[in-house]
Amino acid sequence: MATPRPVVAALLLLATPWAAFGQPVPTDWKQIAKPPLRAFQPVSPRRIALGNGMVIFLQEDRELPLVQATLRIRGGSREEDAVKVGLVSVYGQAWRTGGTRKRTGDELDDYLEARAAHVETGGGLDSTTVSLNCLKENFADAFDVFLELLREPEFRPDKIELAQRQLHTGIARRNDNPQGILFRESAKLGYGAASPYARHPEYATIDAVTREDLLAWHRRYVHPGNMILGLVGDFDSKTMETTLRKAFASWPRGPAAAKVPEAGTPATAPGYYFIAKDDVNQSSIRMVHLGTTVDNPDYYAITVMNEVFGGSFAARLFTNVRSKKGLAYAVSGSVGTAHDHPGLFSVFTSTKSGTTAAAIDALYEEIDNLKKVPPTSEELQRARESLLNSFIFRVDSRAKVLFEKMTYEFYGYPLDFLERYPAAIEKVTAADVARAAQKYVDKGKLAVLVVGKAADFDRPLSSFGPVTTIDVTIPPP
Amino acid sequence: MIRGALLAGLLVLATGARAPGQDLGSFEKRVTVKTLANGLTLVVCERSEVPVFSFFTHVDVGADREVPGITGLAHMFEHMAFKGTDSIGTTDYAAEKAALENVERTYAAFEAERRRRVGRDEKKAAEAEAAWKGALAEANKYVVSNAFGEIVEREGGVGLNAFTSSDETGYFYSLPSNRLELWAYLESERFLKPVMREFYKERDVVHEERRLRTDSQPVGRLLEQFLATAFTAHPYGQPVVGWPSDLLSFSATDALEFYRRYYVPANMVVTIVGDVRASEAVPLVERYFGRLPAVPKPEPLRTIEPAQRAERQVILRETAQPYYIEGYHRPDSRDPDDAVYDVIGDLMSSGRTSRLYRSLVRDKKIAAGASGFSGLPGDKYPHLFAFFAVSTPGHTPDQLRDAIRAEVERIKSEDVTDEELRMVKTRVKANLIRRLGNNGGLAFQLGTNQARYGDWRELFRSVERIEKVSKADIRRIAEKTFVAENRTVGILESTRLAGAPGPGGK
Known part of the structure; x- marks a missing residue:
């Protein structure tokens, strides 16, 4: 079977191979004609760099009478002070709900909802965001709110308290859901407990956040030099450019955001970790060690390897652990990648308490096989075709x-990183995948965490090696 | 999901220039409906910017057709629809078929012994089980696992998945548009010649899904108990995933019987949205799906939930933090007052201007979130309008209950304001537009409306009905519905209630 390249597809117009009604259907799917895919060139947004460092992307999409905007501002929770973890979450909520100098957050709610418009703020790992979504007829009104929030946020104390109470709720409830415990605690095993990529708020760190902290954060980060603004929707981009230049061009650049903190070497030794949870009949299991970054030249080999290992219906983990052994509903695994810090190599499943050890054995078998049994040419072909043929869905809307x-x-x-992807995937060989498996997967470095009810396990976790029990008792306020 | 939020009539929106994709007129030009001779309905919506398409196959059967002993079977069959056909997923179908028949024979013998209530012979049961396991091993020799999903994925398919609800079963994915004929082949074959290979392993997988979503989650445990209490006669009281005993017992033979009865073309609506032309898709679907034998549509479900006579309550005492839910019986989604319930749901729940947010979250500070909504657990039949709230630390379900009841009483005793009603109607219209911009979402909405109401245009018309809802309607429906004897309460009470830390915002 040929490997079609969807985006650079043949230029032939769609032939009409459909046979007339009544003709017998093929007995084998391979007999079905596959006309070349119609040529398709995704529409790229227009990039505008302002003199003050702000970058704007404008993407017209006239299908529906809507406008969507996203402003991403450098600086996020990984830059928080360790004694104020959660600051950016409080900031992300109270920025919008706390209103502006002119209007309270409640007044903004009424004003926007009367127009079915949304302007929202949020805090993330590496950035904060302001987003807008409205009917185009309401753009001017919604954009006023957008600018007010940027220029004169008020962070009224009642809404800071409300945000803190919401975060308290998350802390109080964080041990109720086994998957929540598993992913939170295994991230600390993979990155180290104090790592900015793994740490989480406590009552005390949330309570330490003051209004002055939020204002200081805003003064420090919210400057054009740290901003990327994207708009998509039903507008004329020339007119929109004029509007945006008028709004932003005179704003001074401001100081640059802080440098990305190191992910850090894992502070935790590999081994077996256990968290007791008695109100479940299923163990949640995750094995982790550090992964790598998207700009690693091996990224494409890793992507193909992930597809073979854990990324699909036909992947080894799904087929062997789920379909053939019937051990789990949820099973997945991959070498994780992030854009500017390492992801985690992670293998995850959940299985009834009585097959906990059997599931660990099954995951180990697949991890061992990843290194011992390189992908067959059939597996490689399938993975590459799947990634290439589905590539068009990465660009199937102007917003995407x-x-x-x-x-x-x-x-x-x-900026053409995505355009380079198909050719790079196509070049990946079985040897590349085998090399990636040797280099990025290391069973000896894995921290294996099990959350569950030990009394019901088929074999004690200690039969695999020494076990460290993690106490997840929530520190009281 | 409330239907009202999905739908909205854009004809009413007063803007000058019309974008191409937003109103009923534009959809009239792009949507084709065709009912095949065997009763299957096809909906095609042309949306051609990108050479891809999405489809949604709606089958009008969910857990609603299950009876004790086979609860979970609709969902089980949904899983089996990914296991291939007589030509996909096998190395030798003739041999596999014989082996699978032997699996069923030996399983029936084992089950008969295992479930024998009087005079069970343990030795005989063990032998029967061993015979069954031997038969399974023999049948597994011919299996190519996940061959169906593998074809879809290698051809560029994304979002390959399905769902089963109390009302219906849905199958969907997206493909590049030059794979339309391949899709027609795969989607028709899976419902023409399904094979129950790996059935008992998949039953274990489904049981793990039950442990994941229900047994090991506080909300899952609460909802299962709550629904089983709220419905005494109607299958809405049964969990979609099935009771554990049934998941340990039902057979591939049971699944095929269920399939033969309910997976008939008259029960299916197939919707395609994307870069396809109706002139090509219609003959193609006729050719492939026309092979499904015409069978009469199953007779409608007989059981109707009787009127509730007394308030009911279920309390779970657990170490998890509290939840509160209360539900009131309401009519099905085809009821003339459906739009009124939609308006009440939106008014109570939508965003930071909603009544529950402002009362429970903002002012009383006792909840992290609260909402009121229709559609629990489905809406094809009379179901529940429910209020649900999540407490903040230190606050109890009783406090949540009292605050919800105060809002419910308010909606019964006072007219909503003009501003609130206008806000709801504006939002419903805008939210429809927001949902018209992707193939998969459109396929789901057009297909569901076609199946439920016999006309995809209902997607747009329902907005006109919401536009007509008055303040008096809201009070009338609230007074009729929100009464004590029509209520079921579900409480998760914490035995380790978190303290109430004072927020430190200075």
């Missing part, structure tokens, strides 16, 4: 194309 470009701009990647 916009967000891809904004992502590359944010992390300093080439």
Whole structure:
């Protein structure tokens, strides 16, 4: 079977191979004609760099009378002070709900909801965001709110308290859901407990956040030099450019955001970890060690390897652990990648308490096989075709194309990073995948965490090695 | 999901220039409906910017057709629809078929012994089980696991998945548009010649899904108990995933019987949205799906939930933090007052201007979130309008209950304001537009409306009905519905209630 390249597809117009009604259907799917895919070139947004360092992307999409905007501002929770973890979450909520100098958050709610418009703020790992979504007839009104929030946020104390109470709720409830415990605690095993990529708020760190902290954060980060703004929707981009230049061009650049903190070497030794949870009949299991970054030249080999290992219906983990052994509903695994810090190699499943050890054995078998049994040519072919044939879905809306470009701009990647993807995937060989498996998967470095009810296990976890029990008692306020 | 939020009539929106994709007129030009001779309905919506398409196959059967002993079977069959056909997923179908028949024979013998209530012979049961396991091993020799999903994925398919609800079963994925004929082949074959290979392993997988979503989650445990209490006669009281005993017992033979009865073309609506032309898709679907034998549509479900006579309550005492839910019986989604319930749901729940947010979250500070909504657990039949709230630390379900009841009483005793009603109607219209911009979402909405109401245009018309809802309607429906004897309460009470830390915002 040929490997079609969807985006650079043949230019032939769609032939009409459909046979007339009544003709017998093929007995084998391979007999079915596959006309070349119609040529398709995704529409790229227009990039505008202002003199003050702000970058704007404009993507017209006239299908529906809507406008969507996303402003991404450098600086996020990984830059928080360790004694104030959660600051950016409080900031992300209270920024919008706390209102502006002119209007309270409640007044903004009424004003926007009367127009079915949304302007929202949020805090994330590496950035904060302001987003807008409205009917185009309401753009001017919604954009006023957007600008007010940027220029004169008020962070009224009642809404800071409300945000803190919401975060308290998350803390109080964080041990109720086994998957929540598993992913939170295993991240600390993979990155180290104090790592900015794994730490989490406590009552005390939330309570330490003051209004002055939020204002200081805003003064420090919210400057054009740290901003990337993307708009998609029903507008004329020339007119929109004029509007945006008027709004932003005179704003001074401001100081640059802080440098990305190191992910750090894992502070935790590999081994077996256990968290007791008695109100479940299923164990949640995750094995982790550090992964790598998207700009690693091996990224494409890793992507193909992930597809073979854990990324699909036909992947080894799904087929062997789920379909053949019937051990789990949820099973997945991959070498994780992030744009500017390492992801985690992670293998995850959940299985009834009585097959906990059997499931660990099954995951180990697949991890061992990843290194011992390189992908067959059939597996490789399948993985490559799947990635290439589905590539068009990475660019099947103008909004998706916009967000891809904004992502590359944010992390300093080439803006055509995605366009290079198909050719790079096509070049991946079985040897590349085998090499990637040797280099990025190391069973000896894995921290294996099990959350569950030990009394019901088929074999004690200690039959695998020494076990460290983690106490997840929530420190009281 | 409330239907009202999905739908909205854009004809009413007063803007000058019309974008191409937003109103009923534009959809009239792009949507084709065709009912095949065997009763299957096809909906095609042309949306051609990108050479891809999405589809949604709606089958009008969910857990609603299950009876004790086979609860979970609709969902089980949904899983089996990914296991291939007589030509996909096998190395030798003739041999596999014989082996699978032997699996069923030996399983029936084992089950008969295992479930024998009087005079069970343990030795005989063990032998029967061993015979069954031997038969399974023999049948597994011919299996190519996940061959169906592998074809879809290698051809560029994304989002390959399905769901089963109390009302219906849905199958969907997206493909590049030059794979339309391949899709027609795969989607028709899976419902024409399903094979129950790996059935008993998949039954274990489904049981793990039950442990994941229900047994090991506080909300899952609460909802299962709550629904089983709220419905005494109607299958809405049974969990979609099935009771554990049934998941340990039902057979591939049971699944095929269920399939033969309910997976008939008259029960299916197939919707395609994307870069396809109706002139090509219609003959193609006729050719492939026309092979499904015409069978009369199953007779409608007989059981109707009787009127509730007394308030019911279920309390779970657990170490998890509290939840509160209360539900009131309401009519099905085809009821003339359906739009009124949609308006009440939106008014109570939507965003930071909603009544429950402002009362429970903002002012009383006792909840992290609260909402009121229709559609629990489905809406094809009379179901529940429910209020649900999540407490903040230190606050109890009783406090949540009292605050919800105060809002419910308010909606019964006072007219909503003009501003609130206008806000709801504006939001419903805007939210429809927001949902018209992707193939998969459109396929789901057009297909569901076609199946449920016999006309995809209902997607747009329902907005006109919401536009007509008055303040008096809201009070009338609230007074009729929100009464004590029509209520079921579900409480998760914490035995380790978190303290109430004072927020430190200075």
